[in-house]
Amino acid sequence: MFPQRANRFMMWPLSYILLFTAILLTDLGSPSLANESTTSTPSIFLPTDPYSFQPGKGQEVANAYCVICHSADYIYMQPEHSQEKWVAIIHKMKHIFGCPIPQEQVPTLAAYLFRQNSISPLPPTGSR
Amino acid sequence: MDNHNTHSADGLTRRRFLQTSLIVGGLSALRQQAARATAPQSIELPFSRGNRPLVAFPEKRPLMVMTTRPPQLETPFPIFNEDIFTPNDAFFVRWHLANFPTTIDLQTFRLTIRGRVRDTLSLSLNDLQEQFEPMEIAAVCQCAGNSRGFSNPRVAGGQWGHGAMGNAMWKGVRLRDLLEKAGSQNDALHVRFDGMDRPVADATPDFLKSLPLDDATADHVLVAYAMNGEPIPFLNGFPLRLVVPGWYATYWVKMLNDIEVLNQEDHNFWMDPAYRIPDNACGCLEPGQKATHSIPLSTMKVRSFITNIADGATIHGGSQVHIKGIAFDQGYGIDQVLFSSDGGQHWQAAKLGKDYGDFSFRQWETQVTLKPGISYQLQSLAINRIGESQQLHAKWNPSGYLRNAVETVHVSTKG
Numbered sequence: 022m023f024p025q026r027a028n029r030f031m032m033w034p035l036s037y038i039l040l041f042t043a044i045l046l047t048d049l050g051s052p053s054l055a056n057e058s059t060t061s062t063p064s065i066f067l068p069t070d071p072y073s074f075q076p077g078k079g080q081e082v083a084n085a086y087c088v089i090c091h092s093a094d095y096i097y098m099q100p101e102h103s104q105e106k107w108v109a110i111i112h113k114m115k116h117i118f119g120c121p122i123p124q125e126q127v128p129t130l131a132a133y134l135f136r137q138n139s140i141s142p143l144p145p146t147g148s149r
Numbered sequence: 150m151d152n153h154n155t156h157s158a159d160g161l162t163r164r165r166f167l168q169t170s171l172i173v174g175g176l177s178a179l180r181q182q183a184a185r186a187t188a189p190q191s192i193e194l195p196f197s198r199g200n201r202p203l204v205a206f207p208e209k210r211p212l213m214v215m216t217t218r219p220p221q222l223e224t225p226f227p228i229f230n231e232d233i234f235t236p237n238d239a240f241f242v243r244w245h246l247a248n249f250p251t252t253i254d255l256q257t258f259r260l261t262i263r264g265r266v267r268d269t270l271s272l273s274l275n276d277l278q279e280q281f282e283p284m285e286i287a288a289v290c291q292c293a294g295n296s297r298g299f300s301n302p303r304v305a306g307g308q309w310g311h312g313a314m315g316n317a318m319w320k321g322v323r324l325r326d327l328l329e330k331a332g333s334q335n336d337a338l339h340v341r342f343d344g345m346d347r348p349v350a351d352a353t354p355d356f357l358k359s360l361p362l363d364d365a366t367a368d369h370v371l372v373a374y375a376m377n378g379e380p381i382p383f384l385n386g387f388p389l390r391l392v393v394p395g396w397y398a399t400y401w402v403k404m405l406n407d408i409e410v411l412n413q414e415d416h417n418f419w420m421d422p423a424y425r426i427p428d429n430a431c432g433c434l435e436p437g438q439k440a441t442h443s444i445p446l447s448t449m450k451v452r453s454f455i456t457n458i459a460d461g462a463t464i465h466g467g468s469q470v471h472i473k474g475i476a477f478d479q480g481y482g483i484d485q486v487l488f489s490s491d492g493g494q495h496w497q498a499a500k501l502g503k504d505y506g507d508f509s510f511r512q513w514e515t516q517v518t519l520k521p522g523i524s525y526q527l528q529s530l531a532i533n534r535i536g537e538s539q540q541l542h543a544k545w546n547p548s549g550y551l552r553n554a555v556e557t558v559h560v561s562t563k564g
Contacts, residue, residue, distance in 0.1 A: 064252035065207035065383045070217050090247060090349045092218040098198055100303035110305065117418065119352020 072097065075140075079133025086122040086130070087114075096134055104135040192225055194310040195460060196298045201310075208382040210238045215307055219244035220384060224312035229475055230456035233502070233510050234287070235315035237377050242384040243292055243313065245356045245419075249346035249404060253388060260327075260372065260389060264341075264410035267332030274374060274388055281322035281330075286369050287509035288394035289316045289477045290401055293424060293446050297549035302436050304549040311454060311556070316477070316510040319392045321373030325366040328410065333362070336412040340365040342391050342400075343407040358400050359415035360393065364447075369394045369480075369508065372405060394508035395448050395480035397550075399424050420445055425548075432551045433544035440547070450553035451478035451539055453486055453513070453531035458558055466521035466562025472499075475510040476531035482507035484534045488515045492526035493541065493555065499529070521564035526557050 072093040074083040087093065102110070108131045114120040115127070122130065191202045192213050201213035206220055213223040222242040224235065255274055262270040272280075292313035297306055307313075328340070341359040348355060364370070371392040373381065381387045386403025393400045399419075415421075426432040427440035434440060453476035464470060476483045482504075487496040502512030519525055532538040543554035 061255040062252055063255075063383070063387070067220065067251060068204065068206060068217065071202075071204075072217065090353065092216055094214070094216045098215055098308050099305065100197060100298075100308065102305065106305070117354075119348075119350045121350070 070094075074133075075137060077133055077136060079129045079136075082122070082126050082130045083133060083137075086120050086126075089120065090114075090118065096137055097140075099138055102135070102138060104131055107131040107134045107138070110134075194298055194308075196303070196308070198308065199298060199310070206242070206384060208238060209242070209384065210236075212239065212242070213310075213312065215309065219247040219249070221307055222384070223309055224315060226310065226312050226454075226456070227459070229312075229454065229510075230473065233475070233505060233512055234317055234377055237317070237379055237382050237385070240290075240315040240317065240376075240382070240385055241292065241313045243307070243398070244346060244384075244403075246346045246348045246353065248349050249344075251383070253345070253383075253404075255388065258388060258406070260406055260408070262327055262331040262408045262410075264408075265334040265337045265412050266328070266410050267334065268330075270327070270331045272327075277322050277372065277374060277389075281326050283320060284323055284369075284371060285318060285320045286371065286392070286394055287316065287318050287505040288369075288392060289314060289449070289508060289510055290392075290398045291315075291449055291477075293397040293399050293550045294548070296552040299543065299552065300545060300549040301543065302545075304547055306549055313398075316475075317376045318378065319371055319373040319390075320375040320378075321371040321389070321392065323368070324370045324372055324391070324408075325368070327372060327408070328366060331410070333410050334412070337362050337410045338413060339411040339415050341409045341411055341415050341417075342402040342405055343409070344386070344402045345404040345406050354418035356402075356419055357415070357417045358402055359411065359417075359420055360396075360400060362410075364393075364396075395478075397446055397449055399446065424550075426550055427546055431540075431544050433546050436545050438547075446550055448479035449477070450551055451483075451531050451533045451537050452476065452553045453483075453529040453539065454556060455527055455529055455558045458527065458560060460558045461560075462558075463561050463563055464519070465564075466519040466523065467564060468518070469516045470519050471514065471516055472527065473512070473514045474499075474529050475512055476529070477508075477510050478531070478533040478537065480508045481534040481537075483511040483513075483531055484536075485532045486511075486513040487530045487532070488517065489528045489530070490517050490519060490525045492557065493528055493530075496530065519560075519562050521562050524559065524561045526559055528555050528557050530555050 070092040074080050074093050111127050111131055115122055191200055193200050203211035204214045205211045213225060215221040215223055220242050224239050224241045228239045259271045259273060294307050295309050295313040296311050298308040298310055339359045339361055341357055343357050346356055373390050373392045381390050389405040391402040391405050424446045425443035426446050427434050428442040428444045453474055455474040457473040472488060476486050486499040488499045489496045499513040499515040530539050540554045
């Protein structure tokens, strides 16, 4: 019933770990070989979204539009809002932030977010 | 301003960027995975829906995840008890737009200064470090909505506890020096800042912030390339961040690469209607009211915290208890911190710690005798050098900004 939290190992792709290990070994073994084009282009790898919207009427709307710009935890961390407040929030997303949600889907999404936002209290991470 | 002796860093070399951005990131990832079996997995903030998973993002130790994408990460509060400077890998993170670079080519990176100037400038990181005088300052960076989760009644927005703040030693060049070199024109009024972050949806307003010219050219406003003696972590704005001591973090534009001098006030979305406060002395309203007139949020309000005892803790009574905390304001400096163990009925003066400058956290400490078997309400109240003090009771506004109430740590004592 609750958002599934990925094991953290899954949030650090194997390629990331291998890359870091390779760079680490290379650097310790032969510091003078540090390559200019590599060293002047530092990078990070962000974890993937661990949350997903939970089953229910409107889930597909949330998955189609909300997650374009942000992860689902934006909804799950909110305090309890009324359904009217969720309508206002969706309108802000649509009209100010440019979310391409069609107007006719707004009531479905508002009802869905209201229900999701009523799941309270959220269980500890381990049981998600 | 005090120079923090560990921060007299040389110019930042590519090699150091590699070490800090890649190697340390890789090492900490491996180390964190090894330590994972015993570490707590989440922290529960004391308001509804306050469960925050602890996850290590790149260049960060496990922090409290409010949101994953874009990342909003809160510093676990006990970290503020450890050092007056918040470690880079524990410093809070807040992005508005998910589309920010995760790789930056320092060979091609340029900071542009343009608009109402005589000469448009395009500066590399090396140009900044070689052509302008370096300057260091200790300064608190605090989100405007820090502590928003404690708003009563609750308001929409990021539900932060008290950990959307941090204190660092910032090093960079004065914005004023850059503007002088570019030559601001006579009609210059405001300066607008843009970072490399971009919206995901085309129609979302890009994140831009502006300062009035007088504030932008203040002596202590920096374009920073180092934080606590290291390159700024990616998630805190690598490679350049605007540092506006005393002002809320919304103005501290991250991944700064564009500075535009304007001859008028800026009304882009993030200045108007976003990040505004009611235009009255307290910046507050009665719950449920809407502001008729609003102004852009600007400088911080004086705050203090007890850092060595957690709310809800049980401690040993019957002897002297050491109380320790931090205080800060918008840059007048802390004059006095008062401490109470009875919910504000009686106050005693705390002793202030080393002064790292007017914009820094200031540590304080005191001793108090607590009897066993009693519940106490521990509070601290800071007063700055112009006599401003914290609010005894929290004020409210619809955006949950500016909180500076006296916070209460409830403890019970045992024998």
